[in-house]
Amino acid sequence: MPKFTLNGQEVEAKPGQTIIQAAADHGMEIPHYCYHPDLPIDGNCRMCLVEVEKMPKLTPACTTLVNDGMVVRSENERVKEAVRGVLEFLLINHPVDCPVCDQAGECRLQDYYMVYGLHTSEIPLGMKVRKRKVIDLGPMVVLDQERCVLCSRCIRFFEYVTETGEMQFFGRGDHVAIGTFEDRPLDNPYSGNVVDICPVGALTSRDFRFKCRVWFLHATDSVCGGCSTGCTVRIDHRDGTIFRLLPRRNVEVNRSWLCDEGRLSFHKLSDGERITRPLVKGRDGVQAPVTWEEAARSIDSRLKEIRDTNGAASILGFASPSATNEALFLFKRYLDGLGATQFDFRLDSEDKKLADEEDQILRHFDKHPNSMGAIKLGLMSEQVGGIEGAINAARAGRLKAGVVIYFKPLVERPGDAEAEGRVLALLDELEYSVLLTSHKADWQDSASVVLPVAAWSEEEGTYTNFEGRVQLAGKAIEVEGNALPVWEVFAMLLHASGAESPWMSAEDVFATMADSVSVFSGITLDQTRLPGVVVG
Amino acid sequence: MTRILLANIDKPEQASIVKYRERGGYKALEKALAMDQAAVIEEVKASGLRGRGGAGFPTGMKWSFVPRNTGKPTYLLCNADESEPGTFKDRILMERDPHMMIEGMAIASYALNCHLAYIYIRGEYEFVANMVQKALDEAYEAKMLGPSVMGKDFALDIFVHLGQGAYICGEETSLIESLEGDRGYPRIKPPFPATHGFLASPTVVNNVETLCALPWIIQNGAAAYAAIGTEKSKGTKLFSVSGHVSKPGVYEVDLGYPLVDFINNEAGGVPNGRKLKAVIPGGSSVPVMTAAECPGVLLDYESLLKAGSMLGSGGMIVLDETTSMPETLSVIADFYAHESCGQCTPCREGTGWAAKILKNIVAGKGKRSDVDLLLKIADMMEGKTICPLADADVMPIRSFVTKFRSEFEALCGDN
Numbered sequence: 001m002p003k004f005t006l007n008g009q010e011v012e013a014k015p016g017q018t019i020i021q022a023a024a025d026h027g028m029e030i031p032h033y034c035y036h037p038d039l040p041i042d043g044n045c046r047m048c049l050v051e052v053e054k055m056p057k058l059t060p061a062c063t064t065l066v067n068d069g070m071v072v073r074s075e076n077e078r079v080k081e082a083v084r085g086v087l088e089f090l091l092i093n094h095p096v097d098c099p100v101c102d103q104a105g106e107c108r109l110q111d112y113y114m115v116y117g118l119h120t121s122e123i124p125l126g127m128k129v130r131k132r133k134v135i136d137l138g139p140m141v142v143l144d145q146e147r148c149v150l151c152s153r154c155i156r157f158f159e160y161v162t163e164t165g166e167m168q169f170f171g172r173g174d175h176v177a178i179g180t181f182e183d184r185p186l187d188n189p190y191s192g193n194v195v196d197i198c199p200v201g202a203l204t205s206r207d208f209r210f211k212c213r214v215w216f217l218h219a220t221d222s223v224c225g226g227c228s229t230g231c232t233v234r235i236d237h238r239d240g241t242i243f244r245l246l247p248r249r250n251v252e253v254n255r256s257w258l259c260d261e262g263r264l265s266f267h268k269l270s271d272g273e274r275i276t277r278p279l280v281k282g283r284d285g286v287q288a289p290v291t292w293e294e295a296a297r298s299i300d301s302r303l304k305e306i307r308d309t310n311g312a313a314s315i316l317g318f319a320s321p322s323a324t325n326e327a328l329f330l331f332k333r334y335l336d337g338l339g340a341t342q343f344d345f346r347l348d349s350e351d352k353k354l355a356d357e358e359d360q361i362l363r364h365f366d367k368h369p370n371s372m373g374a375i376k377l378g379l380m381s382e383q384v385g386g387i388e389g390a391i392n393a394a395r396a397g398r399l400k401a402g403v404v405i406y407f408k409p410l411v412e413r414p415g416d417a418e419a420e421g422r423v424l425a426l427l428d429e430l431e432y433s434v435l436l437t438s439h440k441a442d443w444q445d446s447a448s449v450v451l452p453v454a455a456w457s458e459e460e461g462t463y464t465n466f467e468g469r470v471q472l473a474g475k476a477i478e479v480e481g482n483a484l485p486v487w488e489v490f491a492m493l494l495h496a497s498g499a500e501s502p503w504m505s506a507e508d509v510f511a512t513m514a515d516s517v518s519v520f521s522g523i524t525l526d527q528t529r530l531p532g533v534v535v536g
Numbered sequence: 537m538t539r540i541l542l543a544n545i546d547k548p549e550q551a552s553i554v555k556y557r558e559r560g561g562y563k564a565l566e567k568a569l570a571m572d573q574a575a576v577i578e579e580v581k582a583s584g585l586r587g588r589g590g591a592g593f594p595t596g597m598k599w600s601f602v603p604r605n606t607g608k609p610t611y612l613l614c615n616a617d618e619s620e621p622g623t624f625k626d627r628i629l630m631e632r633d634p635h636m637m638i639e640g641m642a643i644a645s646y647a648l649n650c651h652l653a654y655i656y657i658r659g660e661y662e663f664v665a666n667m668v669q670k671a672l673d674e675a676y677e678a679k680m681l682g683p684s685v686m687g688k689d690f691a692l693d694i695f696v697h698l699g700q701g702a703y704i705c706g707e708e709t710s711l712i713e714s715l716e717g718d719r720g721y722p723r724i725k726p727p728f729p730a731t732h733g734f735l736a737s738p739t740v741v742n743n744v745e746t747l748c749a750l751p752w753i754i755q756n757g758a759a760a761y762a763a764i765g766t767e768k769s770k771g772t773k774l775f776s777v778s779g780h781v782s783k784p785g786v787y788e789v790d791l792g793y794p795l796v797d798f799i800n801n802e803a804g805g806v807p808n809g810r811k812l813k814a815v816i817p818g819g820s821s822v823p824v825m826t827a828a829e830c831p832g833v834l835l836d837y838e839s840l841l842k843a844g845s846m847l848g849s850g851g852m853i854v855l856d857e858t859t860s861m862p863e864t865l866s867v868i869a870d871f872y873a874h875e876s877c878g879q880c881t882p883c884r885e886g887t888g889w890a891a892k893i894l895k896n897i898v899a900g901k902g903k904r905s906d907v908d909l910l911l912k913i914a915d916m917m918e919g920k921t922i923c924p925l926a927d928a929d930v931m932p933i934r935s936f937v938t939k940f941r942s943e944f945e946a947l948c949g950d951n
Contacts, residue, residue, distance in 0.1 A: 043724045044880045046920050057919040063724050085916035089885035122909060127892050150878065169719065169878065172702070174888030176878030 004070035019061035019072055020048050030074050031083055031112050033090075033199045034151035035062040038255040040160055045090075045151050047112070049082045050074040058082050084116045091121065093129040093174060095146045103201030105214040109149070129174050138185030140192040140260055141203050145177040148202035154178060154194035161257065162190050162361065178202070190361065192263045196246055197256065207264060208244045217243055220476035221529070223463050225322065225456035226262035226411040228366040230465030232530060233258060235266070235457055235476040242266040242457060242477065252531040253469065259363050265410035266457065272408075273440040275452035276481025287450060292482065296489075296496040299403075299434050299449055303338055304497075306401040306432055312339030316390055316402035318426065319345040319379045321368035323405050324461025325470065326509040327486030328370070328377045329517065334490045335403060337499050342399065345374040346386035347419040364466055367409045369456070373464035376519045376535065387422045394429035401432040404447075405486060408439060410456060436486055452483035459485035460506040462528050464535065471532035472525060538764050540752045540772050541745065542788040545632045551667065553674040556635040562680055564751035568643045569688045571754075576647035580750065582758035584770030589615055589706070589743030590819065590849045592837050599740060601730035602648055608737040612645050612653040613715065616668075616744045617699050617706035619658055620819035621871055623851030625774035626744035628786045630657075630664050633748070634671035638694065640747035642685060643754055645692050648740055653694045656711050659701035669696050703875035707923045708741040709733075710877065721879045722923035745774055765791035769836035773850055777803045780810065780856035791836040798835060799854060810856040814939075818848020820868045821928030823935035824861075844935075861940040862947055865932060866894035872929035883926035886917040890933055902948040910937050910944075 002013050006023055013022035018041065020030050033045035041062050049058040053071035058079065061072070073079060090109065098104045131145035155167045155178065166180050166188060180186060186194075195205045217236040224231040224245065232250035236243050245266055247258035278295035279287035290298070307315055317335040319328050332343065358365045374380060384390050393399045406423050409416060420443065427433045427446040435447035438455040458479040464470050479485070484492075487509050495501035503509045507525055514520045519535050527533040549555040556562070568576050581596025602610055614637065618626040629637060637655075645653050657665045672694055675681045683691045697715055699705050705714045709723035712734050733739020749771060753761045762770045769791035775798065778784045782804030789798060795817065799805060806812050812827040817835070823845045825833070833843045840847045855864065873891035878884040890913050896902045914933045917926040937944060 043922065046881050049920060060724075082916075082920055086881050086920065089881050089889075089916065092885055092889055123889065127889075127896075129888065149881070150884070171878065173873055173876040173878050174884050176884060 002066050002068040002070075004066050004068070004072060006072045007075050013066035017066050019050060019052075019064050019066055019070075022066050023061065023074070028074070030061045031116065032062060033108060033149050034153060036153050036156075036197055036256070037249070038161075038257070039153060039156045039197075042152050042156060045149065046086045047083060049079060049086070051076060051079050080116060083112075084119070087112055087117045088119055088122075090149050091117070092123045093146070094149075095128070096121075097147070101147065101201040102204045102209040103147070103198075107201060108199035131175075131177050135179065135183055136185070136206075137180060137183070137203075138187055138191055140206055140263075141186055141195055142206050142209060143179065144202050144204070145179065147200050148178055149200050150176055150178065151199060152178075153197045153199070154203060157190075157194055157197060158188070161193075162188055164188055167194070189260050189359070189363065190257060192260045193247070193257050196258075205244065212238060212243050218476075220457075220474045221248060222457060222473040222476060223369065223465075223471045224258065224262040224265065225369045225463075225473075226259070226265040226367065228364040228368060228371055228466040229253065229362050230369055230463055230469060230471055230532075231258050231262055231362060232471060232532070233262075235474075237476045240477045242269070248530065250531045253465070253471075254362055257362060259361070261363065261411045268408065268410045268412075269455055269457065271439075274438060274480045274483065275440050275444075275450060276483060277452060278482070279450040281448045287445065287447075292484070292492060295449060295451060296492045300493055300496040302432055302448075303401055303403075303434075307338055307340075310400045313341055314398065314400040315340040315342065316384070316394070316399045316404075316430070317343045317379070318387070318390060318402055318404040319343065319374050320405040320407050321345050321347075321366075321371035321374050322407035322409065322456065323370060323374075323486050324459065324473070324506070325370065325373045325377065325464060325513065325520075326461045326506045327405070327490070328374055328379060329513040330487045330490035330494065330503075330509060331403070331405065332377055332379060334493045334497065334499075337494065337497060342384050342390075342393075343379045343381055344384040344386055344390060345371070345379045347422060348386070348415060366466065367411045367413055369463045369465070372466055372468055373462075373470075376464055376468070377517065387419075387426060391422065391425050391429055394426060399430060402426065402430045403434045403436075405436045405453075407437065407455060436489060438483065451489055452481060453489060454479040454483055454485040458483075459487075461485070461487070462510060462525075465532075467534060468536070469532040469534045470520070470523065470528050472528040537788070537790050537793075538772055539788055540761075541629065541636075541748050541774055542786070545628065550633050551631070551635070551671060553635055553671065553678050553680075556633070557678075560755070561635050561751075562639055562686070564754040565639050565642050565646075565680065566686055568646055568754050569686055569690060573647050573649055576643065576754070579758045580647070580753060583753045583761040584758075584765075584768075585746065585749055585753060585761065586769070586837065587743055588745035588749075588773065588850070590620065590821075592847060595742065595746055598730065598742075599644070599648055601728070602738045602740060603731060604649070606738060609652060610648050610650040610738045611734040611740070612641060612648060612650045613708075613711060613734060613739060613741045614641055614653065614655040614744060614747055615706060615708065615711060615741050616655050616657040616661070616664075617711060618661070618744070618849075619703040619706045619875075620821060620849045620851050621868065622776065622778055622816065622853045623819050623849040624776045624778075625786050625850055627661060627664055629744055629748050629774075630661075630668050634668050635675065636748045636751060637668075637744055638671060638675050638680070640750035641694060642680065642692055643750045644740070644742060644747060646685075646690055650740075651691050651693065653692065654715060654734075655694065655696045656705070656715060657696060657698055658706070659699045662698060665696050665698050672696065702877070703871075704877040704923070704925060707925065710923070711741060712739065719877075721877055722925075724922055766834070766836045766838070768838050769847075773835065773847070775835070775850040775852050777852045777854065779852075779854040780806050780812075780859070781854045782807045789835060792839070793835045795830050795833045795835055799830075803852075803854065806854065806856045810858060812854065813857045813859055814855045814861070816845075816851075816853040816855070816932075818846050819851035820853065820871065821931055822846040822848040823931045824939065826939055846931075860898075861936055861943045862894065862898050865936040866891070866898045868932045869894045869929060872925065876925060880922045882917040882920045883929075886913050886926060887929050889913055890929065897944060897947050900947060900949065902944075904945060904948045906948060907937060907941060907944045
């Protein structure tokens with residue numbers, strides 16, 4: 001382990017680390033534009049120049065490997081003067097159009113100017129190099145060449161991460177600009193990432209731009225609900241509305257990236273009307289709103305009645321691979337309490353596709369965030385055989401009642417409508433059905449009871465991704481109407497059935513789950529934060 | 537004075553392999569092939585030959601940095617991307633005596649155990665490239681190149697690669713990038729080309745003139761070469777002289793030849809009875825010298841450095857008293873702004889900014905503060921970039937502005 005001195009402080013570096021990396025590990029940020037921890041090093045911006053003893057010139061901290069005994073200074077006058085100079089260079093041809101720039105508030109030019117610059121511009125407006133503005137680069141990205149600092153992060157992203165190479169430099173000298181060949185659209189399922197890694201306002205998000213100034217946004221740490229990869233994300237929201245989804249760096253899962261489908265998946269939540277009150281079908285066959293207490297009492301007594309008449313094996317628990325571990329745990333606990341034995345969650349054949357990734361980067365074939373959680377909690381059985389098996393069993397009269405949780409996938413794919421159709425078929429075949437869902441749909445009329453529940457981002461809970469990594473997703477926004485988190489519905493049902501129901505939060509449920517389910521035993525909620533914990 | 541490089545330059549049909557061999561050509565290669573590879577390197581080290589492209593790094597030492605037995609091939613790249621304003625020495629060697637370069641490359645390749653070499657010729661020299669290709673074809677036919685060089689167990693192929701007109705591709709790592717088919721961007725060093733060069737393999741990049749000196753050194757011995765020149769600057773050097781002299785052209789002189797004598801005797805002096813004002817001794821990127829600074833200065837690496845300038849590529853530009861220094865600097869600054877590759881910030885933004893300020897000054901729209909701003913920009917660029925292009929702009933800016941400040945200020949007037 002090489003040790004070196006950084007600004008008078010002895011610091012240890014990992015072998016092969018450059019100065020900027022070792023400094024970052026010790027919480028010291030050396031200013032930079034082109035360096036990015038998840039991209040190959042380029043060394044072009046020259047913002048990270050530092051003084052290394054025995055080196056005549058200042059050297060970039062991003063390209064210089066730490067040597068044992070090295071003495072590095074990043075904060076003395078010589079370095080500050082150099083950094084100030086580089087910053088001044090970056091700003092001479094910059095349009096300084098912060099008032100109309102979407103990056104304002106999270107712009108590295110602004111940030112570093114406040115620390116190193118604070119100089120007056122010495123270049124008259126007419127002398128600035130003019131470049132092209134507002135270039136549409138496909139569905140996700142808008143390019144402003146004038147704001148670009150030419151750090152090449154976007155170019156390197158497409159070259160080394162997606163290996164598709166859409167972007168490149170064009171021209172020479174101070175007329176260099178980034179772009180795609182003949183302005184071709186960025187038709188790439190990961191194109192949104194270049195907006196995140198762009199340190200300035202050159203690449204802005206077509207989806208998010210001009211929607212909200214970033215300083216008005218609140219951030220909630222979460223996990224993407226778009227597929228089984230479970231990318232670690234941050235939800236930026238305000239007043240109950242989600243404005244954007246950004247990747248949080250997690251080297252174990254998604255590094256700094258997020259796919260475009262996942263990035264836009266939150267829009268699905270505002271697509272369609274929400275169910276706001278529990279609905280119970282009366283004798284007239286029409287669903288009518290009731291209170292939660294009435295709903296819980298009626299469900300519990302009706303299920304017990306069916307159990308007593310037809311046996312516990314006639315009750316089906318059909319879970320959703322989009323629900324949290326906590327939801328699925330209490331779902332199973334309640335139905336176990338009734339003596340139910342028939343469980344499944346497979347709307348089509350997720351189990352077969354679990355190992356089948358859609359690409360080698362992030363996107364997983366299984367568009368549900370918690371299929372693995374459902375499996376680990378014992379909600380998959382060959383006896384039931386997925387939803388088709390359940391439909392057949394109901395048709396044959398072996399299954400009489402069912403408690404079904406269904407969430408529309410946040411990332412659409414062909415076959416979603418068919419899957420939904422199978423849920424309807426199941427409800428139709430069952431004599432008594434309880435449906436927990438978030439959004440309204442015509443086919444829900446078939447259910448005996450419809451319970452409005454919180455969707456992704458509206459409740460705290462953990463998800464288990466395809467490799468068994470359990471990660472915590474926070475609650476970003478309030479649920480609409482009287483809807484409740486799924487775990488709370490089952491806590492209520494457990495209470496109604498006379499069982500113990502001591503949980504006040506998802507965290508409490510998690511603790512009970514860790515105590516009682518061997519797969520989760522011994523893990524704490526803290527471990528499910530970055531980078532998450534893999535369970536057996 | 538010894539004539540090594542230009543010895544046969546004016547002889548008829550020297551470019552043909554027949555005449556070249558009649559005049560003793562390829563004898564040195566034959567001699568080298570009979571020597572140990574390491575002995576050839578030692579010979580070149582002992583000769584004191586230094587890179588003639590501009591940096592003046594000892595050639596033998598550069599070769600000795602190349603690791604052996606890496607499992608990767610070693611490449612020799614001949615840098616014929618002669619682009620420094622004022623420099624036109626390599627061109628004459630390639631046009632008039634191309635086999636000397638080919639022989640030099642073959643000797644270097646043998647010493648380095650290299651079997652594939654490239655000649656990277658600047659895009660504007662397409663006609664030169666055609667001549668070189670013709671010479672290569674002859675050399676292949678005469679079995680000086682190919683699977684068995686001169687019948688020996690040594691294979692060598694040489695290819696010509698024509699650049700696309702970028703000054704930066706004369707910088708060795710950009711040259712390598714360009715040769716690999718990428719944008720001509722300088723690489724961050726380390727790693728150096730000696731270990732990670734062309735196709736991530738050990739690579740030597742040598743200038744045309746450097747390679748052309750090799751046949752003579754092998755043929756006449758290192759001691760004979762080292763006997764020419766000064767203590768640290770050995771051998772002869774080509775100077776391409778342009779500007780206000782009676783006889784502009786390419787001259788070969790022993791290193792250590794007095795600068796003033798060179799201008800007056802070799803280049804024919806400043807014409808029309810005008811007085812010498814300034815000299816740029818080694819290509820537009822080196823600091824300018826005032827006439828007063830010239831006496832006593834010798835044309836060698838050390839003396840010119842001591843005088844505050846550099847030998848550079850030997851592209852000498854002589855300026856007489858009628859020259860406007862701001863205009864001259866503006867032309868030079870325009871060149872570097874145009875040729876900056878744009879990869880790293882200080883050079884990309886600084887060269888362009890400086891060029892614009894100078895244009896303003898020359899147009900009479902400058903402010904007095906602009907003169908200091910030029911010096912500030914020079915400070916902001918110097919030593920902060922990936923390659924030396926920014927420094928190549930800094931040196932003329934700083935020397936012109938400090939040595940001829942009143943001329944700049946006079947143009948700025950009262951603005």
